[in-house]
Ligand SMILES: Nc1ncnc2c1ncn2[C@@H]1O[C@H](COP(=O)(O)OP(=O)(O)OP(=O)(O)O)[C@@H](O)[C@H]1O
């Protein structure tokens with residue numbers, strides 16, 4: 001454990017507890033020596049009380065030295081554990097921000113939050129509360145055993161043997177307990193995951209009439225956790241019983257040995273002194289057993305921290321290149337799959353011009369979102385390349401790459417801060433005028449109006465005081481404020497109010513002239529108005545061009561458009577067209593391709609396409 005801690009302590013590997021350990025060992029040697037000194041002191045007392053004074057003074061000095069050293073060790077341990085918390089948090093923090101997006105998909109984040117919050121605290125507390133007593137309780141019996149060898153070889157050997165017996169039994173029971181606890185921990189992670197899933201899917205589950213106990217994965221998780229905990233408790237109780245039986249047997253055996261030695265001719269004074277010595281020897285051993293499990297657990301937590309620190313990060317270029325001012329994008333024969341054996345993008349090539357809007361369309365699961373994720377390097381391509389202005393995104397430093405992009409995605413998670421601060425996040429340096437303008441254009445001002453403290457109202461964790469559409473408007477305002485060279489947008493498909501859809505449309509219109517704008521488009525007006533449309537099917541671009549040309553070509557885009565136009569036309573009877581909802585482009589589009597009714601499609605009705 002101490003070795004692992006030194007590794008985590010970082011470059012140079014200085015052990016954060018090095019001085020504590022030295023002080024604790026010295027304190028223990030002083031304590032053991034004091035215990036040994038009891039033997040000559042008692043002998044001297046029996047021989048002549050005046051002659052014993054000298055020994056009593058020596059004994060008192062030994063105890064004093066031990067007390068001072070122990071206090072120093074404890075204080076040093078306290079400072080060491082604070083250092084450990086700092087170092088662990090700092091290193092974990094640095095690592096977490098560099099981990100690839102793929103890492104955040106699985107179970108690892110639940111475990112990581114457990115490690116960073118409770119794990120590091122646990123390790124630090126253990127370093128403070130356990131390391132010093134543990135070293136003392138190990139070194140005191142060892143010193144006594146060595147001292148006893150000098151007094152009586154047989155007794156010394158017996159004490160050393162006792163140490164070994166207690167140590168072996170402690171290792172065995174802690175091993176069994178640790179295994180049981182590991183099972184509890186794995187099970188608990190599983191239950192946490194199920195619980196999260198259950199909470200996220202409340203709407204679907206309730207509409208299917210499924211309640212907590214009827215949701216099988218969760219019920220199974222809880223039941224498995226209960227079983228694992230029962231086993232852990234049983235293992236812990238068994239371990240404690242075995243430990244105390246072994247220690248008591250050792251105590252009995254050594255006292256018996258001392259009596260036997262007396263019968264063999266040792267004097268009464270030595271006998272009494274030896275029994276006292278054995279008691280001093282056994283006391284720390286008893287305590288030692290109780291530390292074993294805690295220590296094993298701390299060791300595991302340190303191992304988990306190490307594992308997290310060893311998780312591979314996205315490779316960064318040695319000499320990062322700046323983001324080119326020409327922000328055109330290109331995909332060159334890109335192959336990528338989340339799993340090695342299931343390619344999602346399969347030889348995708350595309351050119352995306354700067355200062356223009358490119359719409360990406362295609363069936364659900366064709367890889368549209370995946371294609372966008374490769375641009376900010378949420379994942380790296382398996383082969384081929386993604387380039388900005390001709391420079392491979394892998395050659396650009398991660399910070400610069402992310403600074404050059406705005407992302408308007410569907411799952412927007414806001415900070416637990418004010419509405420205004422959440423928008424300002426797009427560009428912390430922006431002037432108040434620009435901030436107000438961005439909020440107005442993204443219709444965030446409408447949200448502020450209904451909040452009790454306007455734009456200064458806190459939005460709650462993740463933005464829970466706002467609707468999905470409102471959160472998305474905040475991310476649009478951020479993008480407008482940032483004016484990044486590249487803007488990636490996953491256009492809202494459903495469940496969004498008219499105001500948000502309009503805010504998205506307005507934002508796209510504004511951004512297209514200054515940025516390389518790539519939109520996974522669902523609105524027919526966006527698609528029709530795009531400077532370029534990429535049609536994606538099964539991970540490849542099957543058609544590209546402008547709307548009119550693609551319609552003339554027929555093929556997949558023609559079928560897609562016909563289907564959309566049909567599904568939109570049956571809705572027109574249910575929705576009155578409003579001139580306000582049409583974009584100027586709708587007015588200019590030829591009659592045969594027009595689907596103005598799409599603009600009136602109510603929230604949640606255009607799931608047909610994607
Ligand atoms: N994080 C992920 N891990 C594993 N597989 C994924 C992940 N994200 C997407 N996939 C898979 O990759 C494929 C393409 O998904 P993607 O989200 O890119 O499609 P899409 O075209 O955006 O679909 P939609 O229109 O439904 O949003 C799908 O088969 C999907 O199941």
Ligand SMILES: [Mg+2]
Pocket residue numbers: 368369370
């Ligand atoms: Mg998608």
